[in-house]
Amino acid sequence: MKKKAEQILHQVGLSSVEAVRLFYTQVCLHKGLPFEAKIPNRATVRAIEDATKRKTSRATNIDDILND
Template identity: 40%
Template sequence: MFMGTIAKNFRIDSELSSQANKLLEGLGLSMSQAISMFLRQVVLQQGLPFEVKYPKRSGELLDAIEEAKRLEADPKTKRYTDMNEMWADLDK
């Protein structure tokens, strides 16, 4: 069964549109094709095809950065001039 198409107008931030167009062109898709794919997934999933939420702040990453800063300041921290020296020390 043939289904007709309709024209829709959307307001999108110009910078967002430009960035998305560049990415989509690299994938061989037009903006229209990408929006159609998105809407098909909305119908198939009976909702948005992805979770909508604020990204988590990576506590682990922040903790690792703080630990690295502490270790860097600690004079007892062993330092290596190259990877071979480090691997040789770890193999002992």
């Protein structure tokens, strides 16, 4: 993961040290994480797993969705 992240940072002209400094700056400015961090509930985890496994249903119109 580190190597992949460093490749991406290099593409935008940042070193990993500069990226960490920017992250810390944003943490201080936001007084917390500069993005929303959530632990998904069971229903969300199940929906993600179903979508990944393609266990989802398709609707052809809005009535199909509302009647589901």
